[in-house]
Amino acid sequence: MTELREELARAATMLDLGRYDEATSLLARLVAAEPASSRGWCLFARAHLGADRYVEAVEAANRAAAIEPAEEWPHRLASNALMHLGNHAEALRAASESRRLAPSYWQTHVCVAQAALAAAQPALAASAAAEARRLAPNEPDVHFLSxxxxxxxxxxxxARGHQERALALDPAHSGAMNELGRIRLRRHDTAGAIRHFINAARTTPGEHIYSRNIDVVILRTLSRMIYVFVLVALLMLWVPAVMHVDRFPFAVGFGVLAAGTVASFGLVLLRLPREARGLVRRTLRTRRVATALFVAIGGVAVAFAAVAFVPPSELPQTLPIAILITIAARITATARLRSPVSKNQRPGDRMT
Incomplete structure (x- = not known):
C-alpha cells in the first residue's frame, strides 16, 4: 500500500509538470495492478484530460465514482471532460452531483459555475460563483471564474475587477491575463487585448489558446479594415455616374483609398507591442490571409477598372456589375479570414 501511495504521488507530480503521456503510462500500470484505487482512476482521468483524451477521461472518472460513490472529485473530472465533449447537460449534472457530495468545497461550486456557463445558464453560474467567493474569498481561481x-x-x-483581483492574488495567473484581454476586446481596445494575450502566452507557453487568441484579434482587425475598404470603394464607384469625373481623377481616388487603408493598418501596427508586430507579419504571410487580401484588393481594382474604362454610355450597365464584383470580393475575403484557425479552443479549467 505504501508503494502504491508513492507511485500515485509520483504520477501526480508528473501531471503537475504537464508530463501527461508519462503519467498515463505509469497510471495504466497502477490501475491494472490496483483496480480498486479510486485515486488512481482520478489521476488517470486527469492524465487523459491533459492529453485531450476526453472520452477516456470520462470513463476513468466514472470508474473512480463507482469505487467511491461519496467522493466528489470523480464527478468534477467527469464534468470537465464532458464540457470538452460538448455534452453540457451531462457536464452540469456531474458538477451538481459533486456539489451535492461536498457543498463546503469551493471547487465544487466553481465546477457548477463552469458547467452552467457552458450550458447557457448564466443565473445559475452567477449564484454558484457567488457561493464559491463566500467560501474562498482569497482563492484566485474563484475570482477568475467569477x-x-x-x-x-x-x-x-x-469582470475586470475579478480578474484584477485574481492577478493580485496570483500574478502568474495566465487565465486571468487572457480574460483581461477578452474584456479589452469587448471594449474595442485591440492593442490592449493583444498585450494581455501576449502576457498570458509568455506566462504559460504550453497553452495554445492564448496564441490563438492573438491570431483571432489580428484576423478580426484585418476583417474590419477590409469591410471599411470595400464600403468606401462601393461609395466611390458611384462617383463617375453622379459627378461625371474623368478617368484620371477616378484612378487617383482608387490609389488614395488603397494608400489610406495601408496607412491606417500601419498606424494600428505601431500601437501594438513590439512582440505583437512579428506575430502580425507572420499572420499576413499565411496563405489564407494573403488570399483574402488579394481577393479584396483585386476585386475592388477590377470593379474600378470596369467603371473607369467603359464609355459613359455603357456606364449604367457596367456599374451594377462592378458593385456585384465588389460585394462578392468582400464576402469571399471575409469568409476566408473566418475559416477555422486551428482545432477548437479548450475551455480553461485549472481546477481539476
Missing amino acids: GKVALARGDLDS
Missing part, C-alpha cells in the same frame, strides 16, 4: 461569469453576463466592470 470574472468569466460576469463577462458572459455583459458586466465588463465587474
